[in-house]
Amino acid sequence: MLSTVKSWIDKTKQVRERSRLKDSDYEFIFDDIEEDVYVCFDCETTGLDRKNDRIITLSAIKIQNNELQTSTSLNLVVKQPEDISEESILVHQIRNVDVVNSDFVYSNEQEAIADFLQFIRGTTLVGYFLEFDVAMVERVLKPWLGVGLPNPQIDVGDLYYDYARSQIVRSCIEPNIDLSFDHILQQLGLPNLGQHDAYNDALMTALIFLKMKQI
Helix, strand or coil: CCCHHHHHHHHHHHHHHHHHHHCHHHHHHHCCCCCCCCEEECCCCCCCCCCCEEEEEEEEEEECCCCCEEEEEEEEEECCCCCHHHHHHHCCCCCHHHHHHCCEEEEHHHHHHHHHHHHCCCCEEEECCHHHHHHHHHHHHHHHCCCCCCCCCEEEHHHHHHHHHHHCCCCCCCCCCCCHHHHHHHHHHCCCCCCHHHHHHHHHHHHHHHHHHCC
């Protein structure tokens, strides 16, 4: 009964979202979700302000039938209308000159997100603190198309929390579980390839997801 109600709510929500779509060329974002096909993605941004900061790079890697499709990964670099702040450069080591010297640079975020939407059609999205990356994409998407990302979403931090919590003997005290990226990698026996690089972060997130699926 509950699953039936949830399914009805989900369908009603999707119909409502479809009606808000401003451009019929992008109806494909509401395609049916393929079974066992996921996209792990990560953004490097000019800061943490979800309303005013911008996407600099975005990388996405597809997982199909538990296999990483690294040969067809998506790596987007976006031209910046303003100088990247020193604080941001200290985090991800990306300067304006690095953006300009990239092999291919999108002239604006909308062009980049258009290709991202094609890449993720019919897939479930996976990320680490995924809410932030989704918010940065939707900052571009909502004013442009009038809708958010309709794809189902999985956060590996939530998966790891549930797993770690299940390993702790039940008590009246809520367990204090370290959800830092490096700690999760260490606990799962996975390599740290170097954080704050969109491709590396997407790849490590994909490895965490596959390991959690095995567990």
